[in-house]
Amino acid sequence: MAIQLICTFFLNNTYFGIEVEDVQEIIRQQSLTRVPLAAPDICGLMNLRGQVIPVVDLPCRLRLRSVSCPIGEQVIYNIIVKTNDDTAGFRVDEIGDILECPLEAFEPSPTTLNSHIRWFLKGAYKLEHDFLLLLDSQKILQTTYRDTAEEIDTHSLFTSKRKYIVSDRLGR
Numbered sequence: 001m002a003i004q005l006i007c008t009f010f011l012n013n014t015y016f017g018i019e020v021e022d023v024q025e026i027i028r029q030q031s032l033t034r035v036p037l038a039a040p041d042i043c044g045l046m047n048l049r050g051q052v053i054p055v056v057d058l059p060c061r062l063r064l065r066s067v068s069c070p071i072g073e074q075v076i077y078n079i080i081v082k083t084n085d086d087t088a089g090f091r092v093d094e095i096g097d098i099l100e101c102p103l104e105a106f107e108p109s110p111t112t113l114n115s116h117i118r119w120f121l122k123g124a125y126k127l128e129h130d131f132l133l134l135l136d137s138q139k140i141l142q143t144t145y146r147d148t149a150e151e152i153d154t155h156s157l158f159t160s161k162r163k164y165i166v167s168d169r170l171g172r
Contacts, residue, residue: 002103006125007079008096008132012064015132017099017125018090022081022137026095029076046089048080055089061140063116086141099132101125109133 005020032044032055041060045052055078059065078089109121120139125132
């Protein structure tokens with residue numbers, strides 16, 4: 001029987017996982033350098049043994065939380081993910097376990113989920129007492145906040161209107 005190893009974690013009390021082969025390591029939050037004008041779901045840059053990597057607020061990118069990179073008393077974890085081209089930290093709420101999931105138990109993404117989250121999923125596993133949503137690390141790393149924001153049209157209109165007002169003041 002073929003199995004798939006999954007690194008599990010929680011985002012807003014929802015059980016998620018990514019394939020273990022994408023995980024480089026799991027660490028507690030280190031100090032971050034904020035990046036001016038970065039997308040709201042980028043918490044900042046982390047120096048990981050000489051390698052500077054971006055830290056993505058995963059709940060924010062998946063639209064599970066509207067406030068990005070909240071600061072509080074809780075311990076924050078980062079799953080350092082390495083794919084073919086990119087390395088990044090995924091900020092998660094809580095770390096779970098490494099699960100061995102039989103490949104025959106793998107199912108397509110549930111159609112009851114909103115399309116935004118479904119786009120980031122590879123599929124799902126029904127577990128004995130829970131449901132595990134398997135994320136696609138590559139899609140998360142290749143997608144920007146701008147690609148995921150529903151309000152982007154409003155923002156674009158505001159920006160172009162603002163340019164127009166500035167142009168009028170200059171007499172152009």
